[in-house]
Amino acid sequence: MKNKPDNFHFQAKTALNNPSLQQALSKATTHILNKRARAIQELTDLETLRDRARRIKEQTIAQLNHYLLQLESEVRKAGGKVYWAREARDAQRYIAKLVKQKKAQLVVKGKSMVSEEIGLNEYLEKLGLEVVETDLGEYIVQLAGERPSHIIAPAIHKSREEVALLFQKKLGTNPEAEISKLTQVARERLREKFFQADIGITGANFAIAETGTIVLVENEGNIRFTTSLPPVHIVLMGIEKVIPTLADLVVFLKLLPRSATGQKLPSYVSLITGPRRDGEKDGPEELHLIILDNGRSRILSEPALRESLYCLRCGACLNICPVYQKVGGHAYGSVYAGPIGSVITPPLVGLYRARALPYASTLCGACRDICPVKINIPHMLLQLRQGLSYRWNRNLINPGYWLEKLLTITWSMGMKDEGRYRFGSKVARLLQRPFLKKQKISHLPYPFSRWTKSRDFTPLAAKPFRIWWEDNQRSSKDHERAD
Amino acid sequence: MKEQTDKTRLKLLKRLQKALNASPSANVAAGPCPASSSRACSVATPNLIPLLEEEITKTGGVFYLARDKEEIAQYLITLAKRVNAKTIIRDNSILLQGLKLDGVLNNEGLQVIIDYSGTRPAKETNEDKAAWRQPAKDAALGVTSIEYILADTGTVVIKSRPGLSRTLSLVPPIHVAIGEERQILPGLEALFSQGANLQPGSAVIFITGPSRTADIEQTLTIGVHGPIEFHLILLPDE
Numbered sequence: 001m002k003n004k005p006d007n008f009h010f011q012a013k014t015a016l017n018n019p020s021l022q023q024a025l026s027k028a029t030t031h032i033l034n035k036r037a038r039a040i041q042e043l044t045d046l047e048t049l050r051d052r053a054r055r056i057k058e059q060t061i062a063q064l065n066h067y068l069l070q071l072e073s074e075v076r077k078a079g080g081k082v083y084w085a086r087e088a089r090d091a092q093r094y095i096a097k098l099v100k101q102k103k104a105q106l107v108v109k110g111k112s113m114v115s116e117e118i119g120l121n122e123y124l125e126k127l128g129l130e131v132v133e134t135d136l137g138e139y140i141v142q143l144a145g146e147r148p149s150h151i152i153a154p155a156i157h158k159s160r161e162e163v164a165l166l167f168q169k170k171l172g173t174n175p176e177a178e179i180s181k182l183t184q185v186a187r188e189r190l191r192e193k194f195f196q197a198d199i200g201i202t203g204a205n206f207a208i209a210e211t212g213t214i215v216l217v218e219n220e221g222n223i224r225f226t227t228s229l230p231p232v233h234i235v236l237m238g239i240e241k242v243i244p245t246l247a248d249l250v251v252f253l254k255l256l257p258r259s260a261t262g263q264k265l266p267s268y269v270s271l272i273t274g275p276r277r278d279g280e281k282d283g284p285e286e287l288h289l290i291i292l293d294n295g296r297s298r299i300l301s302e303p304a305l306r307e308s309l310y311c312l313r314c315g316a317c318l319n320i321c322p323v324y325q326k327v328g329g330h331a332y333g334s335v336y337a338g339p340i341g342s343v344i345t346p347p348l349v350g351l352y353r354a355r356a357l358p359y360a361s362t363l364c365g366a367c368r369d370i371c372p373v374k375i376n377i378p379h380m381l382l383q384l385r386q387g388l389s390y391r392w393n394r395n396l397i398n399p400g401y402w403l404e405k406l407l408t409i410t411w412s413m414g415m416k417d418e419g420r421y422r423f424g425s426k427v428a429r430l431l432q433r434p435f436l437k438k439q440k441i442s443h444l445p446y447p448f449s450r451w452t453k454s455r456d457f458t459p460l461a462a463k464p465f466r467i468w469w470e471d472n473q474r475s476s477k478d479h480e481r482a483d
Numbered sequence: 484m485k486e487q488t489d490k491t492r493l494k495l496l497k498r499l500q501k502a503l504n505a506s507p508s509a510n511v512a513a514g515p516c517p518a519s520s521s522r523a524c525s526v527a528t529p530n531l532i533p534l535l536e537e538e539i540t541k542t543g544g545v546f547y548l549a550r551d552k553e554e555i556a557q558y559l560i561t562l563a564k565r566v567n568a569k570t571i572i573r574d575n576s577i578l579l580q581g582l583k584l585d586g587v588l589n590n591e592g593l594q595v596i597i598d599y600s601g602t603r604p605a606k607e608t609n610e611d612k613a614a615w616r617q618p619a620k621d622a623a624l625g626v627t628s629i630e631y632i633l634a635d636t637g638t639v640v641i642k643s644r645p646g647l648s649r650t651l652s653l654v655p656p657i658h659v660a661i662g663e664e665r666q667i668l669p670g671l672e673a674l675f676s677q678g679a680n681l682q683p684g685s686a687v688i689f690i691t692g693p694s695r696t697a698d699i700e701q702t703l704t705i706g707v708h709g710p711i712e713f714h715l716i717l718l719p720d721e
């Protein structure tokens with residue numbers, strides 16, 4: 001069964017009960033965080049850079065139409081084609097048309113979250129195409145028939161032994177769990193695919209409006225192959241990826257790799273401007289840029305959520321999140337996992353369907369502090385929670401509505417009168433007694449079980465504060481007298 | 484394929500404008516984006532070579548400071564012998580032509596191919612797709628000139644153009660970049676503040692060290708798709 005956002009609690013529990021996943025997650029997230037911390041330390045002007053990055057994003061998004069139109073005209077000037085897609089299916093159809101026109105059989109892909117978002121692989125496979133993911137992590141995940149569980153490290157949840165077994169089963173290689181050997185297998189298998197492919201599809205880390213340049217950042221070289229060998233290159237980009245100028249790129253090139261993988265610069269940064277030019281021997285004959293909305297304009301129109309469009313998809317907030325560290329990416333049941341995923345999934349798939357995600361956070365603020373563009377994720381999660389509770393809690397058929405009313409009325413009655421307060425706390429102490437085990441309440445009957453299912457309930461102290469206070473006063477007076 | 488009809492495009496743009504108007508408070512002061520503050524290298528450029536060497540070594544690359552042009556050929560011969568190479572592919576830049584490498588390498592029994600000598604077939608069948616690129620597949624060494632060198636990251640910048648195909652620095656298992664001292668810049672800021680100089684070609688690639696991955700258990704592995712070794716040979720200014 002495919003994981004879904006509305007099944008978060010169950011999926012999280014499954015992940016928590018999986019010891020090998022727990023080990024893989026804690027090892028990987030700690031490792032990336034350490035590397036990041038070292039690389040970030042080198043930046044003496046970190047705060048200035050973060051502020052500048054944020055300003056650039058704020059100002060670009062505030063004039064999004066202007067910059068997208070500039071990008072469009074520059075890409076066309078460089079010989080590329082531009083297609084505006086409002087929904088996932090617009091993009092799918094455009095690509096399907098191209099595939100048909102080119103009589104394509106084999107598509108190679110470089111890491112693109114947007115293509116996951118629009119379910120491109122399944123769509124193209126249904127049309128009878130062979131679609132091959134070429135990033136090593138994505139390749140592993142594709143062979144396993146899974147979904148990436150991290151933006152930067154898609155196979156973060158798999159151990160080398162699991163990968164070796166997978167390769168043995170799917171590729172018939174010998175089951176040696178040595179990482180360099182496994183990498184070698186992927187190198188050989190995918191090399192031929194690059195040479196045979198009819199179409200290459202990538203995402204875009206940035207798109208420069210001023211020059212019509214697509215910027216792609218990677219370590220493996222698979223994106224360079226994807227953008228150099230197939231005769232057609234399709235770029236799938238969300239509307240928020242545009243930045244004004246090449247000079248702006250510097251700021252992001254300093255922040256993104258450091259935040260994502262703890263590198264100063266990754267092995268390869270490709271700046272692609274239009275298709276191959278006259279006299280060049282390789283590079284695609286055609287370059288198609290698909291600018292995709294698919295729900296982003298909904299985020300744009302909500303002031304409270306707009307800053308989620310500044311995201312660079314560096315993955316740092318996933319690594320630092322105490323919830324992600326425990327449940328991993330698949331538990332979220334959405335394309336975008338972790339703190340930022342919990343913010344952007346509700347507007348993309350619908351608030352009600354993703355209603356569990358805004359609560360999949362402790363609101364500790366670590367994501368906001370680590371984010372290279374200072375996105376205030378906890379604040380947005382609270383906004384989403386507010387939206388959810390407002391809608392649901394005013395619903396008169398919701399038993400919770402009546403229960404909450406009853407509780408608050410009783411509470412306010414108790415708090416207004418000392419006698420009632422004393423009586424009330426006595427009753428509560430009596431009531432809690434059967435559930436108390438080792439000073440903790442771990443199980444309560446329905447409807448309170450909905451709380452204790454995932455956390456303990458703090459019991460009332462055995463001795464009320466007032467009695468403790470009186471005893472304390474008395475004994476300190478005794479001391480004074482003794483002096 | 485036909486360009487998109489203006490209707491869908493306009494609809495999307497209108498939708499975006501509506502979304503922008505829906506939250507005017509979020510539209511912070513319109514105007515140009517803040518520019519990068521750092522300027523190009525100051526008048527007295529410090530010697531960047533030690534920094535460059537350190538950074539390239541850190542990323543797993545090899546740095547070699549050649550004393551003269553003759554040493555470059557020697558370096559390539561030694562490298563080719565180590566990996567039992569028979570074929571070397573190089574670009575046709577003025578720099579590489581001027582080094583007159585081919586004769587020396589031929590004398591050592593090494594075949595030198597200059598870019599893709601053959602022409603790309605107009606209509607590629609599956610067979611010729613592989614065939615006309617065979618030289619790059621056979622070559623153990625890809626030798627290219629470069630545009631700029633960034634000292635503080637150990638990066639070389641290559642711009643594709645006729646005679647310097649994108650895949651020369653990608654397909655062979657070893658990539659040897661040859662640069663000159665005057666091409667060294669302190670770092671990214673200097674590169675982009677020269678703006679005009681970096682008129683993007685169809686592909687401008689920044690290369691920092693060999694191809695790498697950490698996709699399995701976050702363990703660093705060198706050479707997944709691209710070159711397994713990266714070398715920079717630097718010719719000092721005369």
Ligand code: SF4
Nearest residue numbers: 311312314315317371
């Ligand atoms: S929200 Fe910030 S930290 Fe999280 S992925 Fe986006 S840019 Fe990175």
